[in-house]
Every structure is written in C-alpha cells, then in structure tokens.
Amino acid sequence: MHLTTTSIIRHLALAAAFGAAGLLPLGACAQEPSWPTRPVRVIVPFLAGGSIDVVARTLAAELSARYHQQFVVDNKAGAGGTIGTDLVAKSAADGYTLLLTAQGPLVINPFIMSKLPYDAQHAFAPVSRVVDAPNVLVASPKAGLPTFDAFLQRARSGGAPLTYATQGVGTTGHVTGALLDQALGISLTHVPYNGFPPILTDVMQGRVDLMIADTVNVGERVRTGQLAAVAVASARRSAVLPDVPTFAEKGYPEIVAGPWFALLAPAGTSKAVRDKLSATVRDILAKPGIAARFQGMGLDIVGSTPDDLQGYMDKEYARWGAIIRKAGIQPVS
Structure with missing residues (x-):
C-alpha cells in the first residue's frame, strides 16, 4: 500500500490521539454533567x-x-x-x-x-x-404513664381504652397509632384534631391520654419535662432525644414511623x-x-x-x- 506524506501524518496523529486516550483515567471520557446551567x-x-x-x-x-x-x-x-x-x-x-x-x-x-x-x-x-x-408516643407527666412498661400494662389491662390524639385521619400520627395496635396487640382510641396547639392543650390537661407527634413538635417539650416520652418510633435512638428508648429496644423493631x-x-x-x-x-x-x-x-x-x-x-x-x-x-x- 502506497502512503503519501500527508496520509502518514494523519495516521500518526490518530495513533497519538488513541494512545493518549488510553492513558486517561477510566471514566474521563464520561464527563460529569454540566447541569445546572439555569435556575x-x-x-x-x-x-x-x-x-x-x-x-x-x-x-x-x-x-x-x-x-x-x-x-x-x-x-x-x-x-x-x-x-x-x-x-x-x-x-x-x-x-x-x-x-x-x-x-x-x-x-x-x-x-x-x-x-x-x-x-x-x-x-x-x-x-x-x-x-x-421520628414519631414519639408522649403523655402528660400527670397521666401516670412515665415508661413504656407502664403504658403497655395500662393498655392491656382490659379497662377503658387509652386515647391518643393526632393531627387528623390519615396523618402519619394516625397510621402510627394503627401500627402500635397491630404490633402490641392493643386497641387505642384515636382522637383526631385539626392542628397541633389544641392537641397539646388537651393532653396537658388530661382530656386525652396520649399523643403521637414527631420530634420536631415534641422534642423540646420532652427535654424540658412538659411531656413524658413513652418511646420513640425509630430504628435507633434519636439524636434529638438520646435518653428516650425506642420501641425496638423494648422488643418491637417493627414500630418505626414518622x-x-x-x-x-x-x-x-x-x-x-x-x-x-x-x-x-x-x-x-x-x-x-x-x-x-x-x-x-x-x-x-x-x-x-x-x-x-x-x-x-x-x-x-x-x-x-x-x-x-x-x-x-x-x-x-
């Protein structure tokens, strides 16, 4: 095959280019996306x-x-x-x-x-x-439910069902209550509210036994003693409430919600x-x-x-x- 000077130069250039590409780290040809280029x-x-x-x-x-x-x-x-x-x-x-x-x-x-x-x-x-x-099951300090064991004993006692408040039907608190019933073999009575402030008032005054709310809403109130935390519905202890046990620690690892x-x-x-x-x-x-x-x-x-x-x-x-x-x-x- 007869090669001209021009074609020889072209072949050498291509060989050099492929050789250089072979020296690049893997993935260098797949560049990071330029996104975002606008708001x-x-x-x-x-x-x-x-x-x-x-x-x-x-x-x-x-x-x-x-x-x-x-x-x-x-x-x-x-x-x-x-x-x-x-x-x-x-x-x-x-x-x-x-x-x-x-x-x-x-x-x-x-x-x-x-x-x-x-x-x-x-x-x-x-x-x-x-x-x-994570959701937390909490009660008023006056409710006589300071621990998980006290709560479970009362819930299984056969007396009047314990009531729990949430921010409405179908909310995370409501379905967490359903999870508690199924996992613990109890039957709590759901009391739906429209908004968090009236829940807090009624739990603090004892009109409702318990409430289920997340750490955003009750974390500080638990830390200051305004509310008593029964347990946290998380796989491991929350960094927000490190002294409060999880349901998993009490033998119910399926109770994770929030x-x-x-x-x-x-x-x-x-x-x-x-x-x-x-x-x-x-x-x-x-x-x-x-x-x-x-x-x-x-x-x-x-x-x-x-x-x-x-x-x-x-x-x-x-x-x-x-x-x-x-x-x-x-x-x-």
Whole structure:
C-alpha cells in the first residue's frame, strides 16, 4: 500500500490521539454533567414556614452557592401534598424541577385517597432521603404513664381504652397509632384534631391520654419535662432525644414511623444528574452548622444515595399499604 506524506501524518496523529486516550483515567471520557446551567425550581407541596420548608430553603441556599445557579423554593400546598407532588410528576425530566416532600404523598396517600393524579411508585426518580423526624408516643407527666412498661400494662389491662390524639385521619400520627395496635396487640382510641396547639392543650390537661407527634413538635417539650416520652418510633435512638428508648429496644423493631423528607425528580431524570445532586446534598448535610441547625429543629440527618432512597421507598410503600389495609382505614375522595 502506497502512503503519501500527508496520509502518514494523519495516521500518526490518530495513533497519538488513541494512545493518549488510553492513558486517561477510566471514566474521563464520561464527563460529569454540566447541569445546572439555569435556575432550578424546588417544589415543596406544603405550606411555607413548617420544618420541611425550612429544610428546603436551607438546602436551596447551599445548592445555589455550590452551583452558582439559583435554586428557588416554590410552595404548592393542598390535598395532603398531592397538588405540588402532581406538578412535579408532570414536569419535564430535565433536572430543573425537583420535589422536596414528606413521605405522605409517596407512601401513605396512595392508600388513604381514593384516586391520585400520579403514580406514586413510578412517577419519580430518587435523589436523596435528607432527614428524618421520628414519631414519639408522649403523655402528660400527670397521666401516670412515665415508661413504656407502664403504658403497655395500662393498655392491656382490659379497662377503658387509652386515647391518643393526632393531627387528623390519615396523618402519619394516625397510621402510627394503627401500627402500635397491630404490633402490641392493643386497641387505642384515636382522637383526631385539626392542628397541633389544641392537641397539646388537651393532653396537658388530661382530656386525652396520649399523643403521637414527631420530634420536631415534641422534642423540646420532652427535654424540658412538659411531656413524658413513652418511646420513640425509630430504628435507633434519636439524636434529638438520646435518653428516650425506642420501641425496638423494648422488643418491637417493627414500630418505626414518622416523617421523612426526601428529594426527588420527575421519572426519567438523568442518573448522572441525580448522582451529582445527591453527592452535593450529602456534603451539605455533613457541614457542622447545617447538621446542628437541623438537629436543633428536631431532625435526624440521613443523606442517602438515590439507590438507597429507591429501596427505602419501595419497602415503605409495601409496609404502610399493609398496615393501613389491616387497620381498615378507608380511602377518602
């Protein structure tokens, strides 16, 4: 084969290029995604001012500084979180619309609402489980239920059923009460309220025996002795209430319940983008100032990977569906 000087130079250049590529580290050709190149919208499907809103705005400020693009929190409340969640489900899967939600719209609403406008199992791509706020079973110090053993003995005594207050039918507190009944073999009487302040008043005055609320709402009141904590519904002791035992310690590891806040994107969003964002969220949560702020609010830091969150959501969906069906809690329209 006759080669001209020009073709020889061309072949040598190509060989040099491929040789150099062979010297590059693995994955160097698969560059990190350039996302974000414009502002990102973070939908929170609940009212402004609550703990999840504070978490969202804290993360948004940190992400804006990290990526030099604005992460804008947009509260779209209504229908137990369904309205804002549906908005994200129907958004473009381009990484520029995200959802920061509590677990209700993902693993509880599908079983307590007769019809959802989105498919909770398939409409979203996971990014990170950010924080947890375990539920706590608490009583007034005057109720005579200072420990788990005292509570269980009274609940199984055959006398008048103990009453427990929550912020409404179908809330995390309500389904946690159903879980307690099933796991402990007891029958508590649910007293639903509209909002937390009247619950606190009635429990403190003894009109209701107990309440189920998360560490955000009762952590400080337990620490100051205003309320007596029976047990925490978490797999391990909460950093917020380190002196309060878990139900697991008492022999009931299945009693794990309470709000968790997760960051998600519409289904189909690039895994590379989600991995990049998830790693950044974990870095942010590791900052001492951020961790201290969230723990001061009553939140336990998590910071999971996308794959970990997907596995966790799948298990939670199946678990809560079974609990709600067994409890006979009927879907509402």
